[in-house]
Structures are given as structure tokens and as C-alpha cells.
Amino acid sequence: MSSLERGIVVVIKNLSLFIGYLIVIPLIGRPVMIWMVKNTPEGRPVNKLYIHAIVVSFFMLGMLAGIFNQPFLAGAVVLGLAVPEGPPLGSELVNxxxxxxxxxxxxxxxxxxxMKVDLTICGPPTLIIVxxxxxxxVHLIKLLQCVTICRYCNMPRNDGLCLALILSCKGVVDTxxxxxxxxxLRQSQQAIGVMVISTLILATISRTGVKLLYDPSRKxxxxxxxxxxxxxxxSELRLVACVHKPNHMIHIKDFLDLCSPATDNTxxxxxxxxxxLVGRTTPIFISHRLQQKVGSTHNYSGELVVTFxxxxxxxxxxxxxxxxxxISPTTFMHEDVCYLALDKNAAIIILPFHVRWTKDGLIESNDNNIRSLNSKVLDKAPCSIGILVNRDSTTNFAHPSNGCKVAMIFLGGPDDREALCLAKRFAKNLDNTLFVYRLLSNDHDSTGWEHMIDDEELREVRGAYVKLENVKYEEKTIEDASETTTFLRExxxxxxxxxxxxxxxxxxxxxxxxxNWTEYSELGVIGDLLASRDMETKASILVVQQQLTTSLPST
Known part of the structure; x- marks a missing residue:
């Protein structure tokens, strides 16, 4: 047999083995990994033995690929595609x-x-120029085509250019x-050097251009x-509430109880x-009422659905x-919350505070991811926002049978007026008791516009509402910060x-x-005082920010 014939036989043999390799791994590997997922209790991490078995399989498949002259990464890619996405297995492997x-x-x-490429590009100038x-x-044609199609579809010019830049971006895989x-040995060193430098330039231009041209909060x-x-x-109250951890469900449910749903207060x-988002590439948004399936055997948010x-x-x-x-990356979680509030025409978003306290008043956990989300929602939300601080995680602040004692501290301004409007809804349940404290100073301007608006908003509380047995109104004269702190402690x-x-x-x-002493700026001065570790209280706190109204940017 000639050398040419032997070469053809080797190529056919290696190709057949590689095709079988691509077919056998998903046929065997995926059912085995699905079995691992089914044998993992709900909410529990995957057994470490399963993780070790997958790692050993990864190395064995890489060595096997070398037998028929395929790169080591071929086995890793095929095995990775066979892993069931999302928790518990996919997310555990990523972690x-x-x-x-x-x-x-x-x-x-x-x-x-x-390092294999000479980035100095010393070579024939004609080749480099070509x-x-x-x-x-190529990239100018791609940009022009994309922008033209976007304009034909009535997409704003800036958005079309951003899309074109994103499609032109290159990264690690291209390098x-x-x-x-x-x-x-299919290209010269000079040609590859130009390609690598172009990848770096395009990645820089795309990233910078998108940041300058596109503001996702515009909507x-x-x-x-x-x-x-x-x-x-x-009228009915529409709200969006966020849940990150199981204990948040109880606090949110208590708040909804406190809102006193009734025929005249729906x-x-x-x-x-x-x-x-861990262990998968595509963010997902599931509406449990519509029973939308996500292509996974994992039961998402089962306890949440039952509770509400x-x-x-x-x-x-x-x-x-x-x-x-x-389910989305931490940097884009606020987009899901804000878009849901916009779509549902919500009047307020309720966010859980990032700090959790023990029964003894000590800080049990401090999640900076939740704090970052809250800060972004405060800046971008299309409606009002309330941050719910629960100082005692062992008790419920809302008691449907015994009622709840609520205090509203009013200093003035749009945020306080918004908080007052929400507090008045709590008082519609006669089992709840509402105390409204207005803090005034001797030098306040009673003829100022803001003061007049405050008086108008409080008129109902001092008039019709105060005639109810469950609503009390009191004015306090406070001169400085020390008196404010003393009053809050009382x-x-x-x-x-x-x-x-x-x-x-x-x-x-x-x-x-x-x-200057505020630790949690997202709570404001009064909210931060009530949430500080020096304030001995078991009361839950709601810090309200009224919707920030801005003009629409031009497109």
C-alpha cells in the first residue's frame, strides 16, 4: 500500500472516530448528568463525588481526543455542551x-x-496594507448594513450604531x-499580527462606543x-416586590398584609x-401564573409561588x-425589576434591605450584591421605591388579628409626602393604629411653597382621619440633630x-x-438612624423615595 493510500485510510479512520466521539459523549454523558441532578435533593448542593467524576471524565476525554489527532479542548467543549444548564449541576460547576x-x-x-505573534509587524508593507x-x-460594510437595516426598521440612529458595534466586537475566542x-501554517506572522491588533482595537472601540451611545435606563x-x-x-395599589432569599418572602408577605387589601383598597x-445567572448563558424571566416552561427540570421558586x-x-x-x-447577571438584575415595574404600571417597588439581624440585634449577614441592586433601582426606577428593613427576623410585624402599630415620621418634602400617602392606606384597616409625628423647627417658613404642600397633604390626617380612633396626629418642635436622635430613641x-x-x-x-455620619446612604438620615446598630428597636422600617421625574432624552 502506497503512502498516499495509507494517509487516506488514517484520515478516514480519524474522522470516523471523531464523529463517533461527538455522538457518544452526549448520548452517554448527558443522561448520566441528568441522573445526578435527579438524585440531588431540592435546594441542596450537588454531591462532591459527582463533580470529581465529571472532572476525571474531562481529562480522560481530552487524552482520548489525542489518539485520533484532535485538540485536547474538543472533549471539553462537547462535554460542556452536554451539561444540563442552570442549578444544581451547571451552577455548581461554574462556582x-x-x-x-x-x-x-x-x-x-x-x-x-x-506571544507566538510578532506584534511589531515588521514585514512586507504591501501585505500589511492589504x-x-x-x-x-469588511467592518465598515458590516456597520453600514446594520445601521441601514435598523433605520429601515425605525430604530433610533444611536441604537442602530450600538448594535452594529456589538456585532463587530471580537474577543478571546477570535484571538x-x-x-x-x-x-x-496557513497565514504568515505579519497577517496574524494585524488580525490580533485589529481585535484589540475593535474590542476597545466597541466597548467605549456602546457606553457613550447607549443608556439602558432611558426607557x-x-x-x-x-x-x-x-x-x-x-383606587387599586399596584406594586412590585423583590425577593432574594427565603426570609424575604415572610417580610414581603407581612408588608402586603399591612397594606390592608379590601374592597375599597384593592x-x-x-x-x-x-x-x-450561574451555569447558563441566557438570562430567563419566568411568569409562574402563565406556567411558562424554561426547558429545565429544576423547580424554580416553588416556595415563593405557594406562599403568595x-x-x-x-x-x-x-x-x-x-x-x-x-435569572440574570448581578450587574443587570435591576433591569428586570425596573422593566417589570414599568410593564405593570406599578406605583411603588418594595426592596429588601441588604443587612440581616439576629434575634439579639447583631448583624448576621451583609450582602453587597443586594445593596448594589437597591442603589441602581433607586437611581433608575420608573416609580416610587421603598426599602424594607426588618430589624427582628424572628417575628412578624403584621398581625392580621391583633393589628399593627405604625408610626410615620414627617419632616416635609416629596419623599415624606409619598410615605404619608402609603401610611394612610395602612390605617384603612381599623385594627392597625397609625401615629403621624410632624417634626417642626421654630424657624420654619410657613409661607414657603413646600411647607404649603406639606400642610395640604396633612390636612386630611389632621381633619377626617384624626377623628378615627386608630389615627393619631402630633406635632413636635425639634431644633437640632441631637433632639431628633433623642425623639427617635423614645x-x-x-x-x-x-x-x-x-x-x-x-x-x-x-x-x-x-x-456626615450616615452609614447607609440609601436609607436617608432618619432611616439610617433607625437602622443603626446603636438604635435598640425591633420595629421594621420602610424608607420611601418618591418617583424621580426626568425629561425624556432625545433619540
Whole structure:
């Protein structure tokens, strides 16, 4: 047999083995991994033995690929595609290997690849000019086509250009593919050098251009009044509530109980379970009421669905609770929350505070991801926002049978007026008791516009509402920050629930100087005082910020 015939036989043999390799791995590997998922109890991590078995299989498949002259990574790619996405297996594999692979191995791998190329591009200038011109021409044509099609579809010019830049962006995979071409001796060193440099330039231009041209918060611009203060009397209250952890469900349910759903005070709550995207590539948004399937055997947010279905059943005809699951990267979680509020025409978003306390008043956990989400929602939300702080995780602040003692601390301003409108809804349940404290200073301007608006909003509380046995109104003269702190300490343990306005950026003599000592800026001065570790209280706190109204940006 001639050498040519032997070469053809080897090629056919290796090709047949590789095709069988691609077929057998998913046929055997995926059913085995699905079996691992089924044998993992709900909510529990995957057995470490399963993870070790997958890692050993990965190395064995890489060695097997070398037998028929295929790269080591071929086995890794095929096995990775066979892994069931999402929790518990996919997310566990990502958690185990992402730090080491992404932040340690990937930079070394890219560096080794680029070291093979001479980036000084010393070679025939004609070749360099031809390759550079071809790259520029291809990307200009791509940009022009994309922008033209976007304009034909009535897409704004800036958005079309951003889409074109995103489609033109290149990264690690493209760099590695160039090096594989170079290793195969199909391109010269100068040509590959131009390609690698073009990848770096395009990635930089795309990233910078998209940041300059596209503002995702533009669609949340406050061109409509979506707040409680502007709701008609006895109209339904629409709200969006966030849940991150199981204990948040109890606090959110207690808050919904406190909203006192009734025939003249109906409530529509959209509760979204926000989860971090781990072990999958595509974010998903699930509406549990529509029973949308996500192509996974994992039962997402089962406890959440049951909890709020029972709440809706308890308030049949007066309350509606819709449940959702949003799985997305931590940097884009606020987009899901804000878009849901915009789509459902919500008047307020309720967010859980990032700190959790023990029964003894000590800090049990502090989740910076939740704090980052809350800060982004405060800046971008299309409606009002309330941050719910629960100081005692062992008790419920809402008691449907015994009622709840609520305090509303009013200093003035749009945030306090919004908080007052919400507090008045709590008082519609006669079992709840509402105390409204207005803090005034001797030098306040009674003829000022803001003061007049405050008086108008409080008129109903001092008039019709104060005639009710469950509503009390009291004015306090407070001169400085020390008197404010003393007053808060006096009332902190008298109530189950305290409502305050955030009053971000608003200065007054009652809080002058306290801004410099604020630990949690998202709570404002009064909310931060009530949530501080020095304040001994078991009361839950709601810090309200009224919708930030802005003008729509031009497109």
C-alpha cells in the first residue's frame, strides 16, 4: 500500500472516530448528568463525588481526543455542551471552576497565544496594507448594513450604531482562532499580527462606543407620574416586590398584609424572585401564573409561588399576587425589576434591605450584591421605591388579628409626602393604629411653597382621619440633630412598623450634621438612624423615595 493510500485510510479512520466521539459523549454523558441532578435533593448542593467524576471524565476525554489527532479542548467543549444548564449541576460547576479558570488560566492562555505573534509587524508593507485594508473594509460594510437595516426598521440612529458595534466586537475566542490558523501554517506572522491588533482595537472601540451611545435606563424616564401620591382615592395599589432569599418572602408577605387589601383598597402585587445567572448563558424571566416552561427540570421558586398563592386566597377578591422568577447577571438584575415595574404600571417597588439581624440585634449577614441592586433601582426606577428593613427576623410585624402599630415620621418634602400617602392606606384597616409625628423647627417658613404642600397633604390626617380612633396626629418642635436622635430613641420601641421618607439631598435643621455620619446612604438620615446598630428597636422600617421625574432624552 502506497503512502498516499495509507494517509487516506488514517484520515478516514480519524474522522470516523471523531464523529463517533461527538455522538457518544452526549448520548452517554448527558443522561448520566441528568441522573445526578435527579438524585440531588431540592435546594441542596450537588454531591462532591459527582463533580470529581465529571472532572476525571474531562481529562480522560481530552487524552482520548489525542489518539485520533484532535485538540485536547474538543472533549471539553462537547462535554460542556452536554451539561444540563442552570442549578444544581451547571451552577455548581461554574462556582467550583470560574474563579480559577476565568481569572487565572484564561489570562495565561491568551498571553501564551499572543506571544507566538510578532506584534511589531515588521514585514512586507504591501501585505500589511492589504490585510489592514481588507479588515477595515469588511467592518465598515458590516456597520453600514446594520445601521441601514435598523433605520429601515425605525430604530433610533444611536441604537442602530450600538448594535452594529456589538456585532463587530471580537474577543478571546477570535484571538485563539487566529493563533490556531497560525499554528496550522496557513497565514504568515505579519497577517496574524494585524488580525490580533485589529481585535484589540475593535474590542476597545466597541466597548467605549456602546457606553457613550447607549443608556439602558432611558426607557425608565419619568415622563408619567407613577407614585402613590397621584393615585385616585380608593383606587387599586399596584406594586412590585423583590425577593432574594427565603426570609424575604415572610417580610414581603407581612408588608402586603399591612397594606390592608379590601374592597375599597384593592392590591395587585407582582413578586419577583431575583436570582443570579450561574451555569447558563441566557438570562430567563419566568411568569409562574402563565406556567411558562424554561426547558429545565429544576423547580424554580416553588416556595415563593405557594406562599403568595396562599396570600391571594386569604384575600380573595381584594388582592392579586403574581409571581415571577428573573435569572440574570448581578450587574443587570435591576433591569428586570425596573422593566417589570414599568410593564405593570406599578406605583411603588418594595426592596429588601441588604443587612440581616439576629434575634439579639447583631448583624448576621451583609450582602453587597443586594445593596448594589437597591442603589441602581433607586437611581433608575420608573416609580416610587421603598426599602424594607426588618430589624427582628424572628417575628412578624403584621398581625392580621391583633393589628399593627405604625408610626410615620414627617419632616416635609416629596419623599415624606409619598410615605404619608402609603401610611394612610395602612390605617384603612381599623385594627392597625397609625401615629403621624410632624417634626417642626421654630424657624420654619410657613409661607414657603413646600411647607404649603406639606400642610395640604396633612390636612386630611389632621381633619377626617384624626377623628378615627386608630389615627393619631402630633406635632413636635425639634431644633437640632441631637433632639431628633433623642425623639427617635423614645418612640423606637413603641411601634411595630415605622415609615419615613428618604429625603435624599434635603437638608433641614433637624438633621443638620447627621449626613456626615450616615452609614447607609440609601436609607436617608432618619432611616439610617433607625437602622443603626446603636438604635435598640425591633420595629421594621420602610424608607420611601418618591418617583424621580426626568425629561425624556432625545433619540
Amino acid at each position: 467550583q471552576f470560574e474563579l480559577f479558570a476565568t481569572w487565572f488560566l484564561t489570562p495565561i492562555f491568551v498571553t501564551c497565544c499572543v 490585510v489592514s485594508g481588507f479588515i477595515i473594509m 485563539c482562532s487566529f493563533i490556531l490558523v497560525y499554528d496550522g 425608565y424616564a419619568g415622563y408619567q407620574k407613577r407614585n402613590i401620591m397621584n393615585l385616585k382615592k380608593n 392590591l395587585i402585587a407582582d413578586v419577583v424572585h431575583v436570582m443570579e 398563592d396562599l396570600f391571594e386566597r386569604d384575600y380573595a377578591g381584594t388582592a392579586t399576587a403574581n409571581t415571577y422568577t428573573a 418612640i423606637a420601641n413603641k411601634f411595630d412598623f415605622i415609615v419615613v421618607g428618604r429625603r435624599n439631598g434635603v437638608k433641614s435643621s433637624q438633621t443638620l450634621g447627621l449626613e
